Each structure stands twice: as structure tokens, then as C-alpha cells.
Amino acid sequence: MIELYILLIISIGAGIVAVEIKDLLASAISLGIVGFSVAIMFILTQAPDLAIVQIVVEVLTVVIFVGVILKTTHIDTTLEDKLNVRDYLTKGIFALFGIFFLLFSILALKELPQFGMPIMKIASHYLVKGFEEIRAANQVAAVILDFRGYDTLGEATVLFTSVIGVLTILRKIGKIK
Amino acid sequence: MTIIVKTITKILVGLIFLYGIYIITHGHLTPGGGFAGGVIISASFILLILAFGSEEIKEKIGYIYSSIFESIGGLSFLLIALFGLILGSYFFYNFLPKGKVFMLFSSGIIPLCNIAIGIKVSAGLFAIFLAIAATRFIMKE
Numbered sequence: 592m593i594e595l596y597i598l599l600i601i602s603i604g605a606g607i608v609a610v611e612i613k614d615l616l617a618s619a620i621s622l623g624i625v626g627f628s629v630a631i632m633f634i635l636t637q638a639p640d641l642a643i644v645q646i647v648v649e650v651l652t653v654v655i656f657v658g659v660i661l662k663t664t665h666i667d668t669t670l671e672d673k674l675n676v677r678d679y680l681t682k683g684i685f686a687l688f689g690i691f692f693l694l695f696s697i698l699a700l701k702e703l704p705q706f707g708m709p710i711m712k713i714a715s716h717y718l719v720k721g722f723e724e725i726r727a728a729n730q731v732a733a734v735i736l737d738f739r740g741y742d743t744l745g746e747a748t749v750l751f752t753s754v755i756g757v758l759t760i761l762r763k764i765g766k767i768k
Numbered sequence: 769m770t771i772i773v774k775t776i777t778k779i780l781v782g783l784i785f786l787y788g789i790y791i792i793t794h795g796h797l798t799p800g801g802g803f804a805g806g807v808i809i810s811a812s813f814i815l816l817i818l819a820f821g822s823e824e825i826k827e828k829i830g831y832i833y834s835s836i837f838e839s840i841g842g843l844s845f846l847l848i849a850l851f852g853l854i855l856g857s858y859f860f861y862n863f864l865p866k867g868k869v870f871m872l873f874s875s876g877i878i879p880l881c882n883i884a885i886g887i888k889v890s891a892g893l894f895a896i897f898l899a900i901a902a903t904r905f906i907m908k909e
Contacts, residue, residue, distance in 0.1 A: 727875035740860030761899040
């Protein structure tokens with residue numbers, strides 16, 4: 592558990608550095624530190640699949656940021672701007688909302704089960720009763736197409752939308768040149 | 769492509785297609801299902817095009833047909849769910865008789881849903897492949 596806390600502190604510090612530092616290249620690199628420490632946290636909590644996705648996404652974002660910075664400018668000019676009343680007002684509202692969110696999340700986190708101890712209220716019902724109720728040998732199929740049919744419908748809709756998007760972008764007829 | 773690739777493709781493409789159909793129809797018995805089987809079926813079509821090549825007009829016809837089949841798959845999946853609403857009590861109600869475990873005709877509407885998803889996924893992926901392949905005709909103009 593202690594390594595998780597160390598990584599959390601490192602990522603929070605890197606996040607603050609990324610916001611406050613003047614050189615944008617250093618800012619992009621400290622953003623990368625945040626992402627990679629999240630990836631290590633995923634590995635430590637035994638989610639290697641998420642860690643792989645996180646590493647891929649993080650490398651891509653850092654490369655894109657560095658590419659943009661090399662093409663444009665290094666120096667963050669927004670840090671020197673003077674703050675007026677409106678900026679203080681928005682920051683105050685954000686801080687108020689953050690305090691409320693923190694308080695309610697502390698109250699909500701007390702109700703959650705212990706770390707690494709799932710309650711399995713609904714999943715155990717699927718595992719025990721699913722075989723008799725659905726009579727499918729493959730329980731995964733029973734879950735995705737019967738208990739959670741809406742979820743699969745949403746997945747199919749996502750696929751349909753993406754296909755329509757690709758066909759619209761790459762179409763030949765009716766394209767404005 | 770060379771004659772080796774063409775000969776191997778001729779032998780294998782039917783088997784790959786059949787394997788995709790097997791994965792879809794046995795989705796409720798063995799690992800797999802509509803999504804995985806649809807990808808395998810579209811891979812057999814893509815292998816054919818990669819090995820033998822194609823012309824612009826053929827690709828256009830395939831494009832139209834795959835769009836139609838994609839819509840048919842998605843709509844039939846929705847229709848199965850709606851039949852549950854009409855014949856039973858709620859959306860996605862399993863209205864067919866359940867049958868015996870481990871038989872091909874068992875577990876109600878799950879095989880039908882798998883077939884609908886399989887048609888949809890295979891046609892959708894093939895349409896995407898054709899659209900990306902057709903960019904070379906657009907580039908030429």
C-alpha cells in the first residue's frame with residue numbers, strides 16, 4: 592500500500608509542476624510523469640490490461656504535446672497575466688465546489704467495501720442462478736445478451752456510429768473539393 | 769499477390785468463413801459470440817480482396833451491400849429486443865423456450881442476438897475496410 596501513496600504524492604506534485612512551470616516542454620514532460628505513475632499504480636493493483644492502455648495513451652499524448660510545442664513556442668505567456676475580480680470569483684467558486692465534493696466523497700467512501708473485497712451482491716446471483724434461468728453453457732453470453740442486454744445494445748450502437756463516421760469521412764460521392 | 773498466396777487463400781478462405789459462422793452460432797455454448805465471429809467473417813472477405821485484388825466498380829457494389837447488411841443486422845437486433853416487449857413484459861425479454869443446457873437450440877433469444885450482431889459486425893468492418901481501400905481511387909483523381 593505504501594508504494595501507492597508514494598506514487599500518488601509523486602503524481603500530484605508532477606501535476607502541480609505541470610500547471611505552474613513556465614517552460615511548456617517541461618510541463619508536457621511532467622504531465623507524462625503523472626500518466627506513467629498512474630500506469631505503475633494500475634500494475635501494482637493487478638490491472639495489467641489497463642496499464643498497457645494507459646502507457647499507450649500516455650506516450651501518444653506526450654508525443655503530440657511535444658510535437659505541438661516544437662512547432663510553436665516554448666514559453667507559457669499566460670502565467671504573467673494580472674488577475675482581475677472575475678478570475679478570483681471563478682477560482683473561489685471552484686474552491687467552494689471542491690470543498691463540498693471532498694466532504695461528500697469522504698462520507699461516501701466510508702460506505703464502500705474494503706479495498707480488494709468486492710461485495711458481489713448482483714454478480715453472485717448471476718453466477719448461482721444464471722445457469723438454471725438462462726440455460727446457456729457460456730455464462731458470458733448469458734450476461735452480455737440477457738442480464739445486460741442494454742449494454743450490448745449500446746456497444747452495437749457505438750460500433751454502428753463509428754462505421755457511419757468512417758464512411759462519412761471517407762466517402763466519395765457528394766464531397767466538397 | 770504471388771501464386772503461393774493465391775492458392776493458399778483459395779483453400780483457406782472457406783474454412784475461415786465457416787469458422788466464423790461456427791463461432792457465432794455456438795456463442796452461447798463455447799467462448800466467442802457475435803463480435804468475435806463477425807470479425808473472423810469480415811477477415812475472410814478482406815483476405816480475398818488482399819490476395820486477388822479488385823476493381824473500383826466491384827468495390828462500390830460490395831460497399832453498398834455491406835452498408836445494407838450492417839443496417840439489417842442492427843435493426844434485427846433491435847427487433848428481437850422489441851419482440852420481447854410485445855410478447856413478454858419488458859425490453860430484451862427472453863421470450864423463446866429455453867431448452868436443454870449444452871444443446872445448440874437452447875437459452876432462448878441468445879443465439880438469435882448473436883447472429884444479428886455477427887451480421888452487423890462483419891458487414892461494418894468490411895465496409896470500413898472498403899472505404900479505406902477506396903481512398904486510393906479518390907487520391908488518383
